[in-house]
Amino acid sequence: MSTTEHHTPNETPQELAKLRQQLDEAQTQLAAYEKRIQQLETEIAQKQTQTDAVNSRQQKIIETAQTLLDIQSAEELWPVLSMAVQQITNSDRVAAYLVDTAHNKLQIPYTAGISENYLQFIREHYQETPAYQANLLKTVIIDNVETDPRTAPLRAMMRREQIGAYAVLPFSTPDNSLDGVFVAYRDEARSFTPEEIKAGETLCHIGAFALRNIKLLQETKENLRRERQLNEITYTLSSVLDLPTILSSVVRLATRLIGADAGLLGLIVDEQFITYYPYNIPSHVNLRPSRNKKNIAWQIVEKQDSLVLADYAAYESANEKWVKVGLSTLAGAPVIAGDNCMGALILFNFWENYRQFAERDVAVLESIGRQAGIAIQNARMYAEAQQRANALAQMLNRQAELDELKNKFIHNVSHELRAPLGIIFGHVELLNQTLADDLQPEQRQSMEIILRRTRMLANLVEDLTALLAAQTQEFRRDNILAADLIYSMLADYQILAAEADITLRADIAPQLPMIQGDITHLRRVFDNLLSNAFKFTSAGGSVTIRVWAEGNDVIIEVTDTGSGIPADNLKYIFERFYQVEEKGYRRPGTGLGLALVKEIVEAHRGHVSVSSRIGQGTTFEIILPGVPPDESDA
Structure with missing residues (x-):
């Protein structure tokens, strides 16, 4: 700033010095004001920068918030x-x-x-x-x-x-x-x-x-998805009554619903062991039925409670084969209906897809386990109902067959009785026509015919009566000494054996259990078997009776050295009225003897079987249940 000095005649040097001093002070103050203005301008610029930064951050936050x-x-x-x-x-x-x-x-x-x-x-x-x-x-x-x-x-x-x-x-x-x-x-x-x-x-x-x-x-979204899939599971389980389909569907749907890697359903069979139905289990893992009560499935069944393992390898009962395949986490729930626990539903995750099972996963698994239990129970009840229905149908069919057989039986009896009765009647009439006191040879022959035919007719009637009794009546239940029964039969056939030149042998073990039944009908069983044995055994042959015990059962074998029965005929010989033909020749008889044997033995809760070889002979084996020692003592 430049100044121009103006001197007036009245100004003194002192006044001029003072004016210069004032002027210098004004210039200094003006410089200070200019500096302050610059500072204020800088501060304003800084404030504006900070404000812009704040605004920028706020704008960034707002934009990010909207995006998020x-x-x-x-x-x-x-x-x-x-x-x-x-x-x-x-x-x-x-x-x-x-x-x-x-x-x-x-x-x-x-x-x-x-x-x-x-x-x-x-x-x-x-x-x-x-x-x-x-x-x-x-x-x-x-x-x-x-x-x-x-x-x-x-x-x-x-x-x-x-x-x-x-x-x-x-x-x-x-x-x-x-x-x-x-x-x-x-x-x-x-x-x-x-x-x-x-x-x-x-x-x-x-x-x-x-x-x-x-x-x-x-x-x-996950809950909605699970709800839909859970409804699908509910529908599937409620609409299917086929047990294998239910078992395979349950584990597959549960695994997919919860998002596990694999799963299996262990089902108790006969209250002894658990058999497994797997889904997505590695093929080399062998899942054999297990009786091991320490495995996880059994523990879930016995406790009837869920089990969750965050680290399977650290579990005290961990199976080495599962550890080797990389099993990491596990969740299991009982398959239960009411108080009946039928098995366990178990899901797995492996280490390559490590994932913990959450509480809601276990809750869903428990729900599926309950639904599966009800579905399995319903399927079993349905299967049992079907079995009963089938059994009833078979019984009805059997009854129809019996009715048909009964009709045939009546027809056959009528046919068999008609000729003998006619012959009896004719010969009796002939005798009545003779007035002589002594029988003539012809009369004697007629009497023999009458006796023979009468005896045959009586045997036939007895067989038919016994057959009906085995089918429709309750036998007496007396305690019988098996050895005494067989010895009495041997005594009856010793004379016949001597006359036929057939050796009759017996091998009877000591201390046999007593059997329970009707001794009259049991004698008829062995009478028929021995009669058949003598009928088909030639002179010089043998008939052997063996009796022994296995456990509480009494085994009786009747073996002959006769002509034998062709293999094709064996499956029919216990049918009524069936007779084996030998080279087109049928031996005399009604065909009821072996049918009678089978039905009487089965009516005594026993079993009869036959084995035979052509030219070597035939063996009939009868198994009869013995009387428990405590009951036989009574």
Whole structure:
């Protein structure tokens, strides 16, 4: 600034000096004012920059919040949120950490620029350091990793990871449904501003709510999906009565519904062992029926309670073959209907798709187990009803056959009786015509014919009567000494054996159990067998009776050395009226003898069988239940 001096005649030198001084002071004050103006302008510019930064952060938060609220999956959320946190905190790298309090583990769903070695170190440090766990969910600001004493346990690893500073930002919701942190890392040691931290916290808070909403949405969708599939299972189990279809459907539908890797249904059979129905089990795993009460299926059945294993290999009763195939987690529930536990429904996960079973998984599994139990019970009842219906149908068919046989029986009896009665009548009439006191040879012959035919007719009637008794009547139940019965039969046939030149042998074991039955009908059984044996055995042959005990049963064999029975005829010989022909010749008889043997033996709760070889002879074996010692003593 230039000045022009104006001197007036009245100004003195002192006044001029004073004026100059005032002028210098004014110039100094003006310079100060100009400097202050410049400072104010700088401060205003800085304030504007800060305001712009705040506005930019706020705008970023708003934009990110809008984007996060539109996202419907965690896979989409993590990259968007991580990028926003990285930008708003001026960080170089980020990582998200979620706390799994149930299993004391740290999950890391997303990282950007962090090595796996560092992440593994953080996981291990979390599990081994309770203090680190307690402080992990709080806001922590480390402006310099090398100088801050709080980083001492992590400093060496952070130095290798080239981390200079970091900020821990809580990532959680007030209802504790989500606990975790976002960590913003800087390569250089630079201080975080309060505005950066505040904006980062706000963004993480919004992100936590967005992730919670995503999980709620996914849970809702999953519940709807499970509800639909559970309804499908209910419909399938209620509409199918075929047990194999039910067993295969239950384990398949349950495995798919819960999202397990594989499953099996163990079903109790005869209250002794469990047989398995697998789904997606490795083919080389052998699932044989098990009697081992220590295995998991049996334990679930005996306790009638669910079982969940987070680490199968650590289970005390773990099976080595399952450990080898990589079984990691297991959930099982009883298959139950009322108080009746019929088996166990078990689902598996393997290590390559490691996943824990949640409480809701077990609840669904228990529900399916109850539905499966009711379905299996219904199927069994239906099968039993079908069996009864089939048995009834067979009985009705049998009754129809019996009616038909009865008709044939009446017809045959009429036919068989008609001729003998006619002959008897004719010869009796002839005798009545003779007046002589002594019989003539012809009369004597007629009498012999009458006696023979009468005897044959009587035998036939007796056989028919016994056959009807075996079919329709209750026999007497007397205690009988088996040895005495056989010895009496031997006595009856000794004379016949001598006359026919046939050797009659007996091999009777001592101390045989007593048998229970009707001695008259049992004598008829052995009478028919011995008669047949003598009928088909030539002179010089033999008939042998062997009697012994096996357990509480009495075994009786009648063996002859006769002509034998062709193999094709053996399956028919116990049928009524069936007779074996020998070279077109049929031996005399009614064909009721062996049918009578079978029906009387079976009426005594026994069993008869036959074996034969042509030219060598035939053996009939009869098994009769003995009387228990305590009952025989009574």
